[in-house]
Amino acid sequence: MIKILKLLFTIIPFGTISSPIMELNIKNLFKTSTEIEEHNLEKEPYYLLDDQKENISTIIRKNNSAIFKSKINKFISLEELKLEHMQEFWFDSSLELNFKNIVQRNSSGLQAGQNIKYENLEFESYKLNINLDKRQESKTIEKEYSYHDKWTDTFIYTKLNLEFKKVFEVKSGLVISGTIEEEILKDKIALKNKKWGSNLGAIESGGLLLTNLKTNFISRKNYFQDKEEKYYTVLTDINTDYRYSREKLQKVLNSDDKFFKYLNIKKEAGHIIEIKSLNSSNLFQTNLMTGVVELKNNSQILKKNIKVFIKGLEVNTNYDNVDLNFESSLKNINENHHKIKYFISKKYNLAENEISFNIDSLNNSKAIKDFKLNKSTIFKYDYKKPSGKILSFNVSIKHTNNKSDENIEMSKWNEMKFEITNKNYQLDNYSIISESNIQGNELEFKEILTSFESITLKRNEVKELFILNGDNFRKINYKYNKNLNVQIENKNILKLKGLEIGKTFLEIDSIDAKNKKTIEIEIIPDDEYFELETNEITIKKGEFDSINLYSNSFENLIIVNKNKNIIAILEEDKILIKSNELGLFEIEVFSNITKESEIIKIEIIDNKNLVELDKNISLTEVNTLNTLNIINFDELNENELTINSFSNDLLITREKERITFISRAVGKFKIELKYRNQILIFEIYCFNKFTIKEIDNYDQNLIINKNDYELKSYDKNINLLDLNGDYNFSLKENYNIGIIEIVNKKGEYINIRMHSNISEEDNKEDKEDKENNEKSKVNNNWTKIMALCLIPLTFGVSLVIFLILKKKLKKASL
Numbered sequence: 001m002i003k004i005l006k007l008l009f010t011i012i013p014f015g016t017i018s019s020p021i022m023e024l025n026i027k028n029l030f031k032t033s034t035e036i037e038e039h040n041l042e043k044e045p046y047y048l049l050d051d052q053k054e055n056i057s058t059i060i061r062k063n064n065s066a067i068f069k070s071k072i073n074k075f076i077s078l079e080e081l082k083l084e085h086m087q088e089f090w091f092d093s094s095l096e097l098n099f100k101n102i103v104q105r106n107s108s109g110l111q112a113g114q115n116i117k118y119e120n121l122e123f124e125s126y127k128l129n130i131n132l133d134k135r136q137e138s139k140t141i142e143k144e145y146s147y148h149d150k151w152t153d154t155f156i157y158t159k160l161n162l163e164f165k166k167v168f169e170v171k172s173g174l175v176i177s178g179t180i181e182e183e184i185l186k187d188k189i190a191l192k193n194k195k196w197g198s199n200l201g202a203i204e205s206g207g208l209l210l211t212n213l214k215t216n217f218i219s220r221k222n223y224f225q226d227k228e229e230k231y232y233t234v235l236t237d238i239n240t241d242y243r244y245s246r247e248k249l250q251k252v253l254n255s256d257d258k259f260f261k262y263l264n265i266k267k268e269a270g271h272i273i274e275i276k277s278l279n280s281s282n283l284f285q286t287n288l289m290t291g292v293v294e295l296k297n298n299s300q301i302l303k304k305n306i307k308v309f310i311k312g313l314e315v316n317t318n319y320d321n322v323d324l325n326f327e328s329s330l331k332n333i334n335e336n337h338h339k340i341k342y343f344i345s346k347k348y349n350l351a352e353n354e355i356s357f358n359i360d361s362l363n364n365s366k367a368i369k370d371f372k373l374n375k376s377t378i379f380k381y382d383y384k385k386p387s388g389k390i391l392s393f394n395v396s397i398k399h400t401n402n403k404s405d406e407n408i409e410m411s412k413w414n415e416m417k418f419e420i421t422n423k424n425y426q427l428d429n430y431s432i433i434s435e436s437n438i439q440g441n442e443l444e445f446k447e448i449l450t451s452f453e454s455i456t457l458k459r460n461e462v463k464e465l466f467i468l469n470g471d472n473f474r475k476i477n478y479k480y481n482k483n484l485n486v487q488i489e490n491k492n493i494l495k496l497k498g499l500e501i502g503k504t505f506l507e508i509d510s511i512d513a514k515n516k517k518t519i520e521i522e523i524i525p526d527d528e529y530f531e532l533e534t535n536e537i538t539i540k541k542g543e544f545d546s547i548n549l550y551s552n553s554f555e556n557l558i559i560v561n562k563n564k565n566i567i568a569i570l571e572e573d574k575i576l577i578k579s580n581e582l583g584l585f586e587i588e589v590f591s592n593i594t595k596e597s598e599i600i601k602i603e604i605i606d607n608k609n610l611v612e613l614d615k616n617i618s619l620t621e622v623n624t625l626n627t628l629n630i631i632n633f634d635e636l637n638e639n640e641l642t643i644n645s646f647s648n649d650l651l652i653t654r655e656k657e658r659i660t661f662i663s664r665a666v667g668k669f670k671i672e673l674k675y676r677n678q679i680l681i682f683e684i685y686c687f688n689k690f691t692i693k694e695i696d697n698y699d700q701n702l703i704i705n706k707n708d709y710e711l712k713s714y715d716k717n718i719n720l721l722d723l724n725g726d727y728n729f730s731l732k733e734n735y736n737i738g739i740i741e742i743v744n745k746k747g748e749y750i751n752i753r754m755h756s757n758i759s760e761e762d763n764k765e766d767k768e769d770k771e772n773n774e775k776s777k778v779n780n781n782w783t784k785i786m787a788l789c790l791i792p793l794t795f796g797v798s799l800v801i802f803l804i805l806k807k808k809l810k811k812a813s814l
Contacts, residue, residue: 035221036445039089042214043082043229046307048277048292049074050207052103052180061198064188065419068202070180072162077173080305081213085227088475088511090172092134092443093217097164097174099128101145102277103206107152109197118327120204121151123346126428128208130164134217134442138165139435140178146418146427150342150410153190154201157183157418157427183420190410194329209277209292218443219511232262233309240312242283242348242391243322249310250275253293263295263303270298283348284385287315317387324395333371335410337379340395344381355393356382375399443512446472450508454520457498459529465494465506465519473510480506484521498523501550525552528593532575538603541582542612542631544723546574547600553593560588566602569721576723579604611636611675616706616725618661618684619743625662628671628682633657636675644672650684687747694751702729702754704742712741718754731756 051072058069078084086093104122126145132138143160162178184201191200236252239245253259253273260267277292289310295303326343328336337357345352358364363380370377381393417424451466470476470491480486483500496506501523508517530551539545551557554573561568565581577600579585585602612631620626630636633656645652649665663669663686673680704711704727711727714720717738721728731738731754740752 036218037221037224038216038218039224039226040214040216041083041086041226042212044212044290044307045080045082045210045305046277046279046290046292047076047080047210047305048207049176049210050205050276052207053203053205062419065183065185066198066202067420068182068184071178072180073175073177075167075173075175076210077171081174081210082229083213083215086215086217086224087172088477089217089219089224090166091168092474092511093215094134095130095132095166095174096214097128097130097210098212098214099130099208099210101125101128101158101207102209102279104204105149105152105154105156106197106199106202106204109200109202118151121343121346122206123349125156126158128160128430132164132166133438135439136166137168137436137439138163140164140433142429142431142433144421144427144429146423146425148413148426149201150339151346152201153187153194153196153410155185155187155411155413155416155418156201157185157421157423159420161433181420183418185416185418187411187416189408190330190335192329192408206277209279211279220445220514223511231307231309232259233311234259236310236312238312240280240287240289240310241315243316244278244283244289244312246275246278249278249289249291252310253308259308263306265295265302268297271302272296272298280349282386284391285315287312317385317389319389319391321392321394324393326395326397328397328399330408332408333368335408336371336397338410340379340381340397344383344393348383350383354383358382371397443474445512445514447514448473448476448508448510448517450517450519452519454522455496456522456524457496458524459498459501459526462495462497465496467492467494467508474512476508476510478506478508480504483523496521501525501552528553528556528591530557530589530591530596530598532589532598532600535598536601536603537577538605539577539579541604541606542578542580544576544578546571546576549573549575549589553591556592558590558592560590560597563587571728575600576721577602582606610678611641611673611680613673613680613682615710616682617708617710618682619710619745619747620663620684620686621690622663622666622686622688625660626684628659628661630657630659640676642674644674646670646672685745685747690743690747690749692751693748694753697752697754698757700730700757702740702752703727704729709742709744712743712749714738714740729754 049072051074052070055070055072056068057071058067060067078087078090083090102122102124104120107118107120125147126143128143130139130141140163141160143162144158146155146157148155159181160178162176162180165175165177167173167175182203186196186200234249234252234256236249238248238252240249250273253275254271257267259273260271265271272295274294274296275291276294279290280286280288289312291308291310293306293308294301295306324344326336326340328339330336330339341352341355341357344350344355357379359368361380363378367377367379371379376396376398379395379397381395383391383393385391413425415424421427446469449468451464451468455463455465457463467476473491476491478486478488478494481504483498483502484504484506485497485499486506487495487497489495494506498521504521504523506519506521508519530549530553533548533550537545537547549557549570550573554570557570559568559570559575563579563585565579565583566585566587567576567578568587569576575587575589577587579602582604585604587600587602588597589600590597610632614629614631618626618628638656643652643654643659645661647667647669649667650661650663650669650671652659652661652671654660659671661671661684663684666686666688669684669686671682671684673682706725706727709727714729715738717732717735718740719730719732721730729738729740736756738754740754742750742752744750
């Protein structure tokens, strides 16, 4: 379409519009907009802020109340929020935090370790929801909540004054800071004949639990990929429905070795796992619980806020009974009912109206009489499960020594008054005290403009790349390979330095870029250079090893070797090194052009504990005598050397370093050499008769693997370089041909005629000359034939022309 329009604009005149501007306008007109994706992430970190009890700064005790004030200052990292993969979008994302306040309160007022008669009840008291808009840094809120805790016989008022602040620094996350105040009013009427301590109603454990968070942001299509959280799931054969026991589940976790492996911690005797919070969506419909656990080493905390799933036995959907104990100080039976129903509803997360007490049943009628006359009795409360079956709570009520009067009732809201707030009614208020302004604008996607699209650098050369609109992006990210060095001066200027020769790239990107920008870079050699893979090498005595060499002019490099005990050969792009002497040595690589040099330090180490053979394989014919030599026999302890054959068809004997063997049958055989901890297997392939094969080779070097071929012989015109795993053959100078004889595993006896490159070139030139001479002869013959044909033809044409001219002259004379 663009090409058609360009053609139209070229044919039809449009005043003074220049063609480059016209072409740019056409491209902009049809350029597709960036595809944008909206992301709505929802995570369940289950992060517990249990700082309230730990950081109490003020306690004011009065006759009938206690006031506790705590200071909070908590940093929660993106990793702890399960948002570490959206670090780039943290500034440009909205955030919704959903907390539940789940605490366990002291029901007796006594300290831990004292004779506590009343079970501490843990339940959710209030919810807290915080919202931060995109590009909004902070918000300060005030939350007031009060309720009547019938189990502890207290009225509790809580006031939160907290700031929620996003942190955009290197370690991004969320800071929660401020104060939490609580006032606990004691119900003197209900507590008249009940013994209670000064800590009655105080928080024993728990706090604000971040159960869920949501975030929203945009990106270009396919730029961002969400990450699925993985949590540990404990499988157990104990109850995880309404019959659960926190103590038993803690024991399960403490004995679970796989859980410690998941934490990447080696289990030790002092390790203790404590469940700080335990949650279930419905204790009567699911057997899966979500726990927040803490790992300690004795008293030292190693890890906090570890989210785990605990899955136990299937939920009991049949008829069932639960036994509960309750100690009463109230003679009023209705008040006892209220208190027991309150306890059951909070403990099992049920509505009180779902718990029934049949006053007319035979069991409960008798229990009511016993309640008035005897010291203890059992009341029966029923709950209809979702399955339709009945769960009965058998509550054993035991009286205290002194019971209150039968007409005494628990206090009401209008009979109480908090000192902090002067309010005497149930509260659930939320207000925003202050909030920061929204900064900047929504992400706008732009092309990254650079001073060039591709570049060629010499090795070690530095060139500048300018990002023409770098200031317009949130944050520019760079990606490049190790053969390129990038120095970032600022958002707009990069300095590129080529390190290693080859093609590479530089990727430039930002969350608000329309597309990733890729700069293609080619790093070329300097005018002259060389580099060594390493300047130090350790080699076993008698073995070859090599160092890679990088250069653009190998022909100008020489090796300076002043050590007669070191063999050092420059072979194409490698330096081959070998020595039969132990010690430390040095060689030098020198450039005739740049006059630069590099020293290579060589350490030759002993390998006398290993058996060394003069060949890797034997390829032979039936009933043919063969020998195998132990090269380093003098360095070995002969008494520790044993040789075995695995076949009766292979006859074998040894005399000092020489092993002699002969095979009586065709096949594959093995000789086992044992020396100390070394076991060496030598393979023998035996054929009935070799087949002969001849090959001409014109390569400068011929490399043959020692494990696949046996070298039988080679003539004096051949140079042999014995590498660790290969033979390297080449012709000596001033020789045009050499003979090598080898055998392969197919039983082929191969005679190789090795020709020099000069010989091959001469042959080619002779052949070309011969072909040219033949062509020349053919061309000459054709020339002669054409000449013989043209002579009479030329003569005939000339005669005809002569006769015509003669006739015309005759007419003219008349």
